[in-house]
Amino acid sequence: MRDHLLAVGRITGVYGVKGWLRVHSETHPADNIFTYQPWLVRRDQSRADMQTLRVIEFREHGKGYVVRLEGVEDRSRAETYSHATIYVDKHQLPTLPVEEFYWHELEGMEVFADTDGKAILLGKVAQMMATGANDVMVVRGCEGSPDERERLIPWLAHVVAKVDMARGRIDVIWHPDD
Incomplete structure (x- = not known):
């Protein structure tokens, strides 16, 4: 994995028929995951390729979120991202005060x-x-x-x-x- 990338969440499944996806965030607060754009999504852990995706819309749903991603318009396309890991470039994270660490x-x-x-x-x-x-x-x-x-x-x-x-x-x- 590239050193400049940080896993910030995962796509846990599909939601509905219009291409929405369920997302679990590892950021704190959880909705910070949406401030880091674009996402680099790795669908298959055995492959080194990543796809760049942008969040068009999101909302809270249950204990997580549902999102609509650019270029994902239907359930079958959304299913290709199910269980993918979401990465962002570490350089997108804000600088912390002295003596605070990620x-x-x-x-x-x-x-x-x-x-x-x-x-x-x-x-x-x-x-x-x-x-x-x-x-x-x-x-x-x-x-x-x-x-x-x-x-x-x-x-x-x-x-x-x-x-x-x-x-x-x-x-x-x-x-x-x-």
């Missing part, structure tokens, strides 16, 4: 714990997830870490000591045995 920027970074003045590699950020209280880093052990454990580390000011984007490193106040 989750995709944190994924893959190494996480170090300071234990008795010694930095210990806990692993790499496999993914970020939202919980009711705060965001959480899912950190998986990797080469150089003391074990292969998966750790759930809260993204809280008193836990995350430093984020060094240039070095791909996150320092946390966390005991390796936790």
